[in-house]
Amino acid sequence: MTNLHPLTAFGLFFSVIVLTMLTMHPVLLLTSYFSAVLLCGVLRGARHLLKSLAYSIPVMLMLTLLNPIFVHRGTHILFFLNGNPVTLEAVAYGASSSLMLLSLFYWFQCFGIVITEEKLTYLFGRVSPRLALVLSMSLSLLPCLRRKFLEIDDAQRALGVYGKGGYVDRLRAKLSSLSILLTWALESSVERARSMRARGYGLPGRTAYSLYRRTRRDVVSGVLLLLLFCVTLPLLLSGWATFSYYPTLCSITWSFHFWGAYAPLCMLCAFPLLLEGGERFKWRYWTSKI
Amino acid sequence: MALLDIQNLTFTYAGCNSPVLQAIDLQVQKGEFLLLCGASGCGKTTLLQLLKKQLSPNGTQSGEILFDGTRITEMEERDSVRRIGYVRQDPDAQIVCDRVWHELAFALESLGEPTDRIRRKVAEICSFFGIGEWYHQTTDTLSGGQKQILALASVMACEPDLLILDEPTAMLDPIAATHFLACVRRIHAEFGTTVILAEHRLEELFSACDRIAWMDAGRMLFSTTPRETLIKLSAHSQPERYLPALPSAVRLFWMLKGEGDCPLTVRDGAQFLRTHFQNAIRSLDQAPLSTSSKPVAISIEDGYFRYTREGTDVLRGVSLSVYEGEHLCILGANGVGKSTLLRVLGGVSRLWKGKYRLWGKKLREFSPKVLYESQFAWLPQDPKTLFVHDTVEADLKESTSLRSLSAAEAEARIEDICEQLSIKHLRGRHPYDLSGGERQRAAVAKLLLREPKILLLDEPTKGLDAYDKERLASILTAWKGEGRVIVTVTHDVEFAAAFADRCALFFDGQVISAEAPVPFFSGNRFYTTAARRMTYPYYENTVTVEMAATLCLQNGRIKEAELQ
Numbered sequence: 001m002t003n004l005h006p007l008t009a010f011g012l013f014f015s016v017i018v019l020t021m022l023t024m025h026p027v028l029l030l031t032s033y034f035s036a037v038l039l040c041g042v043l044r045g046a047r048h049l050l051k052s053l054a055y056s057i058p059v060m061l062m063l064t065l066l067n068p069i070f071v072h073r074g075t076h077i078l079f080f081l082n083g084n085p086v087t088l089e090a091v092a093y094g095a096s097s098s099l100m101l102l103s104l105f106y107w108f109q110c111f112g113i114v115i116t117e118e119k120l121t122y123l124f125g126r127v128s129p130r131l132a133l134v135l136s137m138s139l140s141l142l143p144c145l146r147r148k149f150l151e152i153d154d155a156q157r158a159l160g161v162y163g164k165g166g167y168v169d170r171l172r173a174k175l176s177s178l179s180i181l182l183t184w185a186l187e188s189s190v191e192r193a194r195s196m197r198a199r200g201y202g203l204p205g206r207t208a209y210s211l212y213r214r215t216r217r218d219v220v221s222g223v224l225l226l227l228l229f230c231v232t233l234p235l236l237l238s239g240w241a242t243f244s245y246y247p248t249l250c251s252i253t254w255s256f257h258f259w260g261a262y263a264p265l266c267m268l269c270a271f272p273l274l275l276e277g278g279e280r281f282k283w284r285y286w287t288s289k290i
Numbered sequence: 291m292a293l294l295d296i297q298n299l300t301f302t303y304a305g306c307n308s309p310v311l312q313a314i315d316l317q318v319q320k321g322e323f324l325l326l327c328g329a330s331g332c333g334k335t336t337l338l339q340l341l342k343k344q345l346s347p348n349g350t351q352s353g354e355i356l357f358d359g360t361r362i363t364e365m366e367e368r369d370s371v372r373r374i375g376y377v378r379q380d381p382d383a384q385i386v387c388d389r390v391w392h393e394l395a396f397a398l399e400s401l402g403e404p405t406d407r408i409r410r411k412v413a414e415i416c417s418f419f420g421i422g423e424w425y426h427q428t429t430d431t432l433s434g435g436q437k438q439i440l441a442l443a444s445v446m447a448c449e450p451d452l453l454i455l456d457e458p459t460a461m462l463d464p465i466a467a468t469h470f471l472a473c474v475r476r477i478h479a480e481f482g483t484t485v486i487l488a489e490h491r492l493e494e495l496f497s498a499c500d501r502i503a504w505m506d507a508g509r510m511l512f513s514t515t516p517r518e519t520l521i522k523l524s525a526h527s528q529p530e531r532y533l534p535a536l537p538s539a540v541r542l543f544w545m546l547k548g549e550g551d552c553p554l555t556v557r558d559g560a561q562f563l564r565t566h567f568q569n570a571i572r573s574l575d576q577a578p579l580s581t582s583s584k585p586v587a588i589s590i591e592d593g594y595f596r597y598t599r600e601g602t603d604v605l606r607g608v609s610l611s612v613y614e615g616e617h618l619c620i621l622g623a624n625g626v627g628k629s630t631l632l633r634v635l636g637g638v639s640r641l642w643k644g645k646y647r648l649w650g651k652k653l654r655e656f657s658p659k660v661l662y663e664s665q666f667a668w669l670p671q672d673p674k675t676l677f678v679h680d681t682v683e684a685d686l687k688e689s690t691s692l693r694s695l696s697a698a699e700a701e702a703r704i705e706d707i708c709e710q711l712s713i714k715h716l717r718g719r720h721p722y723d724l725s726g727g728e729r730q731r732a733a734v735a736k737l738l739l740r741e742p743k744i745l746l747l748d749e750p751t752k753g754l755d756a757y758d759k760e761r762l763a764s765i766l767t768a769w770k771g772e773g774r775v776i777v778t779v780t781h782d783v784e785f786a787a788a789f790a791d792r793c794a795l796f797f798d799g800q801v802i803s804a805e806a807p808v809p810f811f812s813g814n815r816f817y818t819t820a821a822r823r824m825t826y827p828y829y830e831n832t833v834t835v836e837m838a839a840t841l842c843l844q845n846g847r848i849k850e851a852e853l854q
Contacts, residue, residue, distance in 0.1 A: 136386075148675075151672060154670065158670075160661075161678075188383050192386055194344070199371060
């Protein structure tokens with residue numbers, strides 16, 4: 001998963017996240033949720049997953065109960081709270097929407113692990129090489145500024161300028177440290193610009209180098225993902241696997257329409273798991289042979 | 291035809307009246323290694339920047355600079371980028387990207403190379419420079435030495451014909467500097483790249499380069515082979531201005547007024563001693579160091595320190611005493627925690643375990659106000675961080691304002707200190723516009739005006755030329771005395787040997803030994819001065835060139851007759 005080409009990986013996360021947001025069908029959401037949780041467990045380890053479940057499950061329950069407190073639609077009344085009816089439908093709707101939220105949470109967590117800062121810069125670079133450079137430069141500048149400020153702050157503290165006088169004096173001293181940081185930043189940015197020009201920045205026909213090579217696996221899986229996404233999206237939008245909560249919960253029909261939308265989504269969700277699982281299996285297999 | 295041909299070059303900065311470069315003539319042949327020397331501020335950097343079109347400063351220029359037969363200013367942009375590589379002094383200022391791999395590819399990207407070619411070039415360069423291990427790292431996690439190697443590597447990725455390096459080791463510690471210079475020599479030896487290198491550190495390079503060009507106050511004194519250089523320098527009216535910059539062997543030879551071929555390296559120097567001087571007297575008489583009678587200024591007993599709760603201890607059971615009136619130098623390799631020890635000594639960071647006493651009292655008994663206003667003054671590695679105002683004058687005034695002085699008194703003090711440190715002419719300048727040596731002196735002035743009892747210096751000799759170094763040392767020696775203490779953290783063994791009262795070796799979170807410089811450096815065989823390496827085992831206890839010269843004169847020459 002982590003050595004997938006950033007573009008393919010991005011496509012995968014993009015499609016599952018978009019599709020998850022478009023459906024309210026409990027089966028689809030459950031599938032999405034469990035595959036996201038599983039993938040997160042695989043990527044970050046069981047220990048970390050258990051830790052995050054320990055707080056995400058209570059949050060999910062809370063969100064589930066939040067909906068019926070505010071929404072009183074539905075026909076099956078469970079009980080009355082402060083004279084307001086709490087309905088089964090509202091609880092079910094709350095459960096589904098919290099499921100969606102949490103699966104998005106886990107998908108984004110996986111996204112953060114797989115698409116590192118470096119890959120993100122690369123993806124931006126696909127849009128515009130200049131943007132990628134600006135991003136790369138600012139990413140290198142920030143820690144530099146931070147370090148410099150700490151240095152200046154230390155030096156000034158040891159000079160005793162923070163110790164004297166009242167609040168206003170101290171604030172003024174801090175501000176002058178900040179202003180000298182600005183001077184330093186300006187000076188170093190001039191230097192940096194010269195260094196860039198000396199190495200040919202601004203010449204026409206600049207290329208963007210990246211670490212990533214597109215392999216056959218990336219292309220094949222990319223095409224497959226695109227296909228699945230293109231099939232599922234219109235089906236979901238045209239209401240192939242819908243589920244209505246109000247006024248009464250409709251029953252889950254295992255119809256052709258349901259399977260037509262569910263099968264490709266299921267494949268999409270399972271895709272990263274299969275990929276990761278396959279790689280682990282190969283690794284186990286080879287180490288067992290050695 | 292010479293690769294680089296400078297004819298009668300004169301250059302004046304825009305807005306200045308007097309030229310910085312005057313009538314410079316210099317030819318550099320293909321494949322040559324040229325060392326450019328001269329005191330700081332003599333115009334080396336200006337000359338080097340004029341060689342690269344993109345870096346040329348604004349100003350008026352007369353005379354010609356031809357690169358491979360074409361005027362520098364008329365060179366095609368792409369050609370100039372590819373064929374002339376330039377590495378600068380400050381490693382932070384020339385690194386542009388956040389990742390090492392991106393930095394390496396930067397110039398090639400600009401030149402519009404296709405990805406596959408860049409990939410191959412970058413791979414090659416990484417293997418040559420040994421970058422593989424930190425290829426994926428972000429550039430801000432690198433050490434200064436690594437950054438400078440990266441800057442060199444990213445310039446070399448374009449395969450330049452001419453490599454220009456402007457004091458590339460000024461900000462590095464000696465070990466990183468030696469490594470860097472070895473890389474440059476390897477590039478020169480293996481690819482025949484023409485190299486022009488401006489440097490203060492001549493000990494290793496003097497014998498290694500093909501030719502030395504010596505500049506003074508904007509003029510080219512001469513450019514010739516290392517041996518010829520010595521002859522020309524000795525004929526100069528003020529040889530003492532250049533003497534401190536030369537390698538130890540050369541200085542020894544000159545002090546002894548030797549005849550014949552001058553030794554250039556430590557090995558040749560040792561040979562010279564053995565063949566020309568007797569060794570009946572093996573060592574100089576040493577006055578024993580008495581610290582027992584002096585009061586202790588700072589003492590640490592069994593101190594432990596770490597920066598974060600989860601981190602490892604940087605100081606692990608340090609015990610150290612600093613006595614009144616002494617100059618203590620703490621030596622050690624890079625990144626072992628010397629600067630941390632200095633911070634702890636100065637009360638900027640506090641021990642989590644162990645005893646700390648300042649003048650016999652706990653740190654708690656001093657208010658922060660007293661601590662920083664009348665006890666400690668701390669010179670950080672980068673003296674720029676001390677200045678917060680637009681002029682040196684304003685910064686110096688800030689220091690006097692901490693003391694309750696009348697305006698006239700304050701002015702007198704500033705006048706006095708500027709006189710002592712010869713920075714009078716710099717008072718109106720912006721602190722950032724000063725040269726390294728000037729800034730260092732201005733920073734010391736700012737610190738001394740606060741009348742501290744304890745002066746803490748973190749790598750004060752970094753980036754200074756030999757002349758500035760001696761000036762700094764004489765200022766410090768004049769200042770220390772009754773009730774005053776100097777603690778210096780440094781890599782510079784030659785500086786410590788010549789000017790410290792005591793030296794301490796810091797290693798593995800502890801102070802291993804603390805002794806007077808002579809026993810300290812004579813006890814060491816590897817981590818010691820060039821003079822000691824040159825004289826051992828012929829003489830004992832000679833750690834500076836001056837000591838070696840004195841001992842030689844005491845022993846007397848070997849008679850010609852005895853030699854045969």
